[in-house]
Amino acid sequence: MSQINLQIPEVSIREARLGSITGFQGCAEELVKGSRCGLKDKNRSFSQCLGCSISQAACKVILVQDAVVISHGPVGCSSCFHEFAFTYRVNSPLRGVENPTQRKIFSTNLQETDTVYGGGQKLAAGIREAYERSGSNAIFVLTTCAAGIIGDDVESVCNEAEEELGVPVVAIFCEGFRSKVWTTGFDASYHGIARKLVKPARERRTDVINVINFWGSDIFSEWFAAFDAKPNYITPYSTVESLTWSSEAAATVQVCPTLGSYLGAALEQEFGVPEIKTAPPYGVAQTDRWFRALGKMLHKEKEAEDLIAAQKAKYLPQIASLREKLKGKTAYVTGGAAHGHALLSILGELGIKAKGAGIFHHDPIYDNGSEESDQLAQSVKDYGDVPNFNVCNKQEFELVNALNRLRPDVLLARHGGMTLWGAKLGIPSLLIGDEHYSMGYEGILRYGERILETLENDEFVKNLEKHAVNPYTKWWLEQAPYTFLDGGACK
Amino acid sequence: MSGIIEQERYTCAIGALQSVVAIPKAVPILHSGPGCGNMIQGFFERSTGYAGGSTSPCTNFSEQEVVFGGIPRLKEIIANTYKVLDTELQVVLTGCTAGIVGDDVEALVEEFREQGKPIVAVETAGFKCNNFEAHSLVVNAIIDQYVGLFEEENPERSEKNTVNLFASVPYQDPFWKGNLGEYKRLLEGIGLKVHVLFGPKSGGVAEWQQIPRANFNILVSPWYGKPIAEHLEERYGQPYIHFPHIPIGANETERFLQQVLAFAVDQGARIDLSAAESFIGREHHAYYEEIDNLATFLLEFRYGLPNHVHILHDAGYVVGLSKFLLHEVGIVPKEQFVVDNTPAAFKAQIEAELKSTSDKRDIPLYFEPDAGKAQDVIRSLGHHGRGLIIGSGWDKELAREKDYDFLSASVPTPYRLVLTTNYAGFSGGLRVIEDIYDAVLATYR
Numbered sequence: 053m054s055q056i057n058l059q060i061p062e063v064s065i066r067e068a069r070l071g072s073i074t075g076f077q078g079c080a081e082e083l084v085k086g087s088r089c090g091l092k093d094k095n096r097s098f099s100q101c102l103g104c105s106i107s108q109a110a111c112k113v114i115l116v117q118d119a120v121v122i123s124h125g126p127v128g129c130s131s132c133f134h135e136f137a138f139t140y141r142v143n144s145p146l147r148g149v150e151n152p153t154q155r156k157i158f159s160t161n162l163q164e165t166d167t168v169y170g171g172g173q174k175l176a177a178g179i180r181e182a183y184e185r186s187g188s189n190a191i192f193v194l195t196t197c198a199a200g201i202i203g204d205d206v207e208s209v210c211n212e213a214e215e216e217l218g219v220p221v222v223a224i225f226c227e228g229f230r231s232k233v234w235t236t237g238f239d240a241s242y243h244g245i246a247r248k249l250v251k252p253a254r255e256r257r258t259d260v261i262n263v264i265n266f267w268g269s270d271i272f273s274e275w276f277a278a279f280d281a282k283p284n285y286i287t288p289y290s291t292v293e294s295l296t297w298s299s300e301a302a303a304t305v306q307v308c309p310t311l312g313s314y315l316g317a318a319l320e321q322e323f324g325v326p327e328i329k330t331a332p333p334y335g336v337a338q339t340d341r342w343f344r345a346l347g348k349m350l351h352k353e354k355e356a357e358d359l360i361a362a363q364k365a366k367y368l369p370q371i372a373s374l375r376e377k378l379k380g381k382t383a384y385v386t387g388g389a390a391h392g393h394a395l396l397s398i399l400g401e402l403g404i405k406a407k408g409a410g411i412f413h414h415d416p417i418y419d420n421g422s423e424e425s426d427q428l429a430q431s432v433k434d435y436g437d438v439p440n441f442n443v444c445n446k447q448e449f450e451l452v453n454a455l456n457r458l459r460p461d462v463l464l465a466r467h468g469g470m471t472l473w474g475a476k477l478g479i480p481s482l483l484i485g486d487e488h489y490s491m492g493y494e495g496i497l498r499y500g501e502r503i504l505e506t507l508e509n510d511e512f513v514k515n516l517e518k519h520a521v522n523p524y525t526k527w528w529l530e531q532a533p534y535t536f537l538d539g540g541a542c543k
Numbered sequence: 544m545s546g547i548i549e550q551e552r553y554t555c556a557i558g559a560l561q562s563v564v565a566i567p568k569a570v571p572i573l574h575s576g577p578g579c580g581n582m583i584q585g586f587f588e589r590s591t592g593y594a595g596g597s598t599s600p601c602t603n604f605s606e607q608e609v610v611f612g613g614i615p616r617l618k619e620i621i622a623n624t625y626k627v628l629d630t631e632l633q634v635v636l637t638g639c640t641a642g643i644v645g646d647d648v649e650a651l652v653e654e655f656r657e658q659g660k661p662i663v664a665v666e667t668a669g670f671k672c673n674n675f676e677a678h679s680l681v682v683n684a685i686i687d688q689y690v691g692l693f694e695e696e697n698p699e700r701s702e703k704n705t706v707n708l709f710a711s712v713p714y715q716d717p718f719w720k721g722n723l724g725e726y727k728r729l730l731e732g733i734g735l736k737v738h739v740l741f742g743p744k745s746g747g748v749a750e751w752q753q754i755p756r757a758n759f760n761i762l763v764s765p766w767y768g769k770p771i772a773e774h775l776e777e778r779y780g781q782p783y784i785h786f787p788h789i790p791i792g793a794n795e796t797e798r799f800l801q802q803v804l805a806f807a808v809d810q811g812a813r814i815d816l817s818a819a820e821s822f823i824g825r826e827h828h829a830y831y832e833e834i835d836n837l838a839t840f841l842l843e844f845r846y847g848l849p850n851h852v853h854i855l856h857d858a859g860y861v862v863g864l865s866k867f868l869l870h871e872v873g874i875v876p877k878e879q880f881v882v883d884n885t886p887a888a889f890k891a892q893i894e895a896e897l898k899s900t901s902d903k904r905d906i907p908l909y910f911e912p913d914a915g916k917a918q919d920v921i922r923s924l925g926h927h928g929r930g931l932i933i934g935s936g937w938d939k940e941l942a943r944e945k946d947y948d949f950l951s952a953s954v955p956t957p958y959r960l961v962l963t964t965n966y967a968g969f970s971g972g973l974r975v976i977e978d979i980y981d982a983v984l985a986t987y988r
Contacts, residue, residue, distance in 0.1 A: 098623035101601040104578020107585075126639060126669030127548065128555025131955075132585025134936060138957040141940070154940045156915070158547045162670050167643060178547035185549070185915065197576045198639040198670055201609060228576040229604045229640055448597045449627050469597045523570070523594045528627045536623060 056318050056419060061207040061223060063243035063314070065231040067093070070313075072233045072415045076443035077534045080396070080409070083441060084429045087416035093232075094538035100448055104129075104228035106194055108237025111136050113192040113224065113245075115267060115288035116295065117149065120156040120188040124175050124206060125196025130159045140288075143267045147289040156186040162198055172204045179213040179221060189292040190220045190249065192241070200227035214248075220292070222248040232445070233413045235310055235388070242315035245287065245295055250323060253300040258350070260284050262304040262325065264312030268488035272305075275492070278359045279352050286315065299323035303349045305342075307332055307487050309418050309425040310390045317419035329422040331390070333492050335397035336368070337434045338427075367493035374500045375403045381507065384458055384474075386410040386444070386451060387466030391487055393427040395464055398490050400435025402500045407458045408440025410451050412467075442533065448473065452524055453533040455479060462507055478517030482506040549915025550937045552855070552882040552953060553715060554586045556667035558674030559681045561587060563634040564595035565713035566740070567747035570630040571595060574617050574648055575638025577603040579669075586955050587714045593630075600624045604640040614646050621655060621662070631748045632689065633662040634681065642668025656688065661748070663688040673884055675857070678712045679770040682740075685751065686774065693752040699779045702756045704812045705736040707781070709771050710763035710789075710967070713741045715857075717954055720744075721965030722789070726763070729796070729968055732826070733804055733819035735812065755779045759810050761803060763789065763967075765858035765896075766889040782810065787896055789863035792871040792972030793830045797823060830969040834871065837976065841873055848983055849948050851875045851926050855917055855934035856953045857883035858893045860966075861908075864933060866900045867972055872979075876906050877926055882953075884912040921945070931979065948983050 055069040066072040075094030076083055083091075106129060114121050114136040123130035137155035144152035160178045162171050179191055191213070195206055206223045214221040226240040263272050263283040272283035284294055284301055298304075304319050304327045306312030319325040328349055333342035340360055347356025382405045385395045392411040399406050418425045432438070440458060444450050452473045455463065463474030463481040474481030482502055484490065490499035534540045557579050560571035570593070573580050584596045591598065600623075602608065602616045617635070624633065635652055652664035665684035667677050708726055711719035723739040730737045738757060739745045746753075754775070760783035762772040772783040784806040790799040800823055807814055841848070852874050854861050858881045865876040885893060890910055897908050911917040914934075918941050921932070930947035932938050936956035942949035951959035952966070965971045 097619050098627055099601060099603055099620060101573060101580030101584075101597055101599050102577035102603050103581050104576065107578060107581065122547065126555045127551050127553070127673065128557055128579070128582055128586075128669040130551065131554040131558070131582040134550070134955045135585055135588075135957060138936065154937075156549065158549045158915070159551055161546070161548050161551075164668075164670050167639075167670050174547070181547055182549075185919070196639070197604070198643065201640065201643045228578045229606060229609050232577070232603070232605055234577070446597065469591075472591075521593065523568075523598060523628050523630065525627060525629045536627075542623065542626070 054317065054321055054419070054421070056314070056321050058243070058247045058318065058322055062225040063236070063239045066233040066236045066239065066415065067231060070415045070417055070419070072413055073443060074232050074413045074445040075537050076414060077537060078441060080428060080432050080438040080441040083414060083443070084426070084432050087414070087426070091414070091416050096445070096447065096536045097543045098449065098536040102446060103234040105226040105231055105234055105237030105240060106196060106228060107132060108234055109194055109224050109226040109241040112238060112241040112287045114155055114157060115140050116190070117153070117289060117291045118188055119190040119192055119292060120158070120182050120186040121192045121194065122158045122160065122178055122182055123194045123196060124160045124171065124199045124204070126162045126198055127159045129196040130157060133157045139267055144289070146269045147285070148270070149289055156182065156188060158182045167198060167202050170202060170204055171199055172209050175204065175206065176209050176213060179210070180217070183217050183219070188219070190222065192222050192224055192244065195223070195225050195227050197227050197229050200230070220248045235413065238311055239314040242318065246315060246318040246322065249292060249295045250299050250319070251296050253297070253323060255300055256302070257300045258302050260301045262286055262298050262301040262319065264304065264306040264315055266307070266487055268307070268486040271488045271491060278355050279346065279350050281350070299325060301325050303328055303346070305346070307491070308391050308394070309427060310388065310415055313415065313418040313420070320420070327420055329420050329424045331425050331427040331430050332394060334394035334427070334490060335401045335431070335434060335496065336493060338397060338430055339492050363493045367497055370497050371401065371493070371500070374497060374504070377504055378402050378404050378500065381405070381462065382407045382460045383462045383464055384408050384455060384460040385464045386470045388412045389414055390427040391466050393431050395466070395490065396438055397431040397435060398496055398499050400431065401496050402503070404503070406438045407460045408442065408454055409438055410442045410444035410454060412444060412446045414443045449524065449528065450533050453529060453531070456529050457533065462503060464503070475513040475516050476520035476522065478513050480506045480510045480513055546913070548913040550918070552912070552914050552935055552955070553673045553675055553884065554583060555669030555673060556671045556677035556680070557636055557638050557669055558583050558586065558715070559667055559677035560595065560599070560636050561590060561714035562678050562681045562712070562741070563636070564590065564592035565719070565742055566632060566751070567743070567745065568593055568630055569632040569634060569748065570624065570628055571599050572621060572624060572633055572635045573599055573601040573638060574613060574635055574641045574646065575601060575604060576640045577601070579638045588955070588957065589960070590714050594628055598628070600628070604638070609640060609644060612644055612646055613641055614651055617646070617648065618651055625660070631661065632685070633660065634685065635662065635664045636667045636681070638667070639669045642666065642671065661689055674715055675712060675767040675883055678715070679768055682771045683774045686754065686778065690751055690754050694755055697753050697755045699755050700758050700781060702736065703758045704734060704814070705738065705757045706730065707738045707740065707754055707757045707760045707775065708763070709760065709768045712767055715954060717952065717956070717961045718964055718966045721963045722967040722971070724963065725965040725968040725971060729800060730803065732822040733800055734814045735807060757781055758812055759783060759806065762786070765862065765893050766885055767883070787862070787892065788866070789859045789967050791863045791966055791975060792867040793827060793969055794870055795863065795866055796968050796972070797827065826969045830973065833973055846987060847929050849874055849931035849979070850928035851877045852931040852933060853878055853880065853921050855880040855882050855914060855932070855938055857881065858885055860953065862893065862896045864975070865897060865906060867975065869900055871972060872976060874931060876900070878907045878909065878920065878924060880914070880917040881908065881910045882912055882914045882917060885910050948979070948986070950979055950982055
């Protein structure tokens with residue numbers, strides 16, 4: 053049953069909607085099988101700092117070209133947003149934005165007295181001031197733990213302001229304490245966008261395909277050209293106008309089923325835009341399937357087959373020769389679901405053995421309810437099982453322990469902070485932030501070449517290893533990595 | 544300040560977890576929502592240190608803790624921290640969630656302390672104050688709950704030539720590591736032994752234990768950190784000398800050192816005055832050798848150099864840099880912006896400090912924590928000649944809009960990497976000059 057409900061202000065959290073979990077140890081196949089019959093989450097009796105939903109929600113709205121963002125909370129809750137202003141500026145050439153404008157990011161700067169008397173009035177005044185100072189086409193209001201616990205009626209304040217100002221004022225409920233799964237923040241922003249910005253289609257266009265993604269390079273324009281279509285990127289570098297009419301696209305694809313789960317399903321269920329449910333194109337087999345699904349959806353099967361044939365003729369021989377060079381190598385993957393799963397497929401394609409993986413959380417199913425979107429299931433089916441598969445909730449202490457035991461030839465990461473530990477242990481480590489980098493046939497080649505380069509240039513990590521500072525106790529490094537997880541020795 | 548603010552240049556109270564990260568082998572334990580640590584790490588960048596960032600233990604408040612309280616969870620996390628991490632001091636900091644829920648963290652921490660653990664608790668709910676103020680809360684909590692345990696071995700004011708220095712707020716001052724190192728070198732040069740307490744030039748927790756031994760304290764700050772000096776005065780009877788801005792370049796550094804010398808002698812320190820004067824003299828000569836050599840460039844470079852500057856920074860830098868740039872570099876300070884949310888009580892003194900920079904010109908001063916607003920003021924201004932903006936990463940965009948030169952010297956900034964550079968002292972002044980003209984010359988290609 054669908055859990056998409058655009059009538060209510062707050063998005064239902066992932067744990068409730070999808071049964072997502074943040075703790076698991078075993079092998080990948082076991083997790084895939086378990087996902088079909090309900091997973092039970094596991095708690096930890098030791099934990100380190102996590103990410104907050106608000107950051108995930110923020111990155112999705114700050115990069116909308118003509119919107120302004122207000123964090124309704126103490127000043128600290130928007131501390132890291134300047135990083136997204138940087139991202140917006142430096143990646144703008146990749147998306148053809150020639151004059152990136154300054155990001156307008158405000159905080160209602162809640163004080164102790166506000167926690168007693170409420171912050172609603174301050175927010176109301178803040179929305180009007182932010183609008184006057186920016187003249188933006190939409191205002192996004194992000195909620196925080198403090199605002200949530202004191203019970204400010206953010207929805208009403210936003211609705212009243214919207215009526216007065218005549219631009220959408222979108223409340224996004226992303227208090228960190230509400231969900232253990234940080235990606236709930238993505239859902240929160242998409243929920244707000246689907247509720248308040250997207251309008252019913254005026255027409256159905258055949259030349260536009262929604263792409264739910266981050267701020268990676270523009271590879272879709274070239275791919276879609278074969279189908280006489282162009283991408284409508286959601287949400288980084290979109291405009292309020294382009295988001296509004298994302299309801300008119302021929303289809304929606306996403307670069308990561310975890311990322312766009314909610315919006316893909318909402319656009320299909322509420323606005324009639326069909327979603328390509330096939331998991332994204334990572335690895336040869338999945339890229340074949342994905343282009344075929346796209347061709348079928350657009351009634352352009354022949355164009356899809358031609359594209360597949362041409363690209364394979366060009367890239368498969370190069371991939372084969374790369375595979376030779378990487379023969380016998382082993383890797384450990386750490387990243388969010390489902391990009392981490394995608395990287396496992398890339399490894400499978402390159403003939404590199406995955407010794408294990410630390411993936412931040414796991415969604416047993418996505419909002420579209422389709423098992424076809426399960427990238428891990430696809431990876432296991434195409435390339436086999438992965439041992440030492442840990443749903444790690446980005447817990448560094450478990451990663452350090454696992455890496456220290458498994459000692460792979462290379463550590464592959466997608467999120468910041470993790471490569472340090474590979475390097476400290478002398479393991480060549482690679483982080484690719486651009487999620488488009490390893491997509492498609494050419495992506496396998498691109499990513500494989502970077503792995504090769506990382507393996508070859510190991511002088512830095514070998515030197516760092518000799519001098520690395522390690523705050524972890526000898527005792528801890530000798531324990532099983534899941535000691536503090538339910539069922540472990542210290543739990 | 545109660546209204547909304549744009550482009551915050553400081554963070555909330557829990558940001559003072561960085562003051563713990565700055566103490567060698569200390570660990571912050573967060574009793575907060577998920578993400579508080581992550582936010583702070585994102586604000587300062589490259590700020591993980593020994594056990595900050597994703598290494599810091601955290602209770603990651605969920606709905607369960609909000610409803611039922613988070614003490615059992617915190618107890619478990621602290622107990623297991625001792626198993627997993629090798630640390631010499633643990634400081635539990637609370638976030639908004641714990642603050643609103645009202646968890647009695649102090650009582651819990653007291654239990655661990657009774658078992659002999661070097662552990663401290665401090666309330667840092669984000670709505671309480673900002674990190675400039677919370678820095679003092681953290682330091683005073685460590686003094687009361689940790690340093691206090693070692694008073695018997697460390698008698699009050701027992702070392703006449705030893706001082707505790709309180710200057711940079713770690714990480715909030717991007718040059719804190721270099722500055723503390725340079726203050727230490729300079730003060731040792733005039734015959735003092737210095738506890739800098741933070742960073743690699745400190746002696747870690749052992750140095751903290753010896754805080755009571757110091758004869759007096761030195762506070763280099765426009766306003767933040769003052770509660771620490773006052774607290775130590777009350778607790779150990781240590782008087783303090785207050786220098787109200789960052790001494791950058793020769794004029795102010797010499798003034799600073801002379802004031803400290805006089806104060807030290809007054810307090811009964813045994814100082815070899817002629818050796819101290821000769822140290823200052825050597826520093827002075829080395830400094831002016833560079834300025835002398837540089838003057839031709841400053842006076843003659845015909846392709847254009849900045850002639851005026853706007854600074855967006857905390858009050859210590861705004862005043863320190865204004866004095867330095869006007870008198871020692873020849874760049875005229877125009878409108879200046881203090882973005883540190885200075886409490887009202889200190890504004891008049893800071894205004895007077897800046898005014899004393901020159902008796903022939905007015906330097907308009909704005910106290911504006913809403914840096915977006917400060918930027919709008921600068922947008923509306925037009926001065927003759929080539930302009931320079933010194934500020935955070937946010938101001939790089941403004942500088943580009945105005946076609947000004949830009950120097951990144953405050954947080955947050957993704958556009959600059961600072962390791963051990965110092966802006967304080969003689970060498971700090973020279974480094975500021977290098978940085979400004981490096982940026983200027985890089986525009987010629």
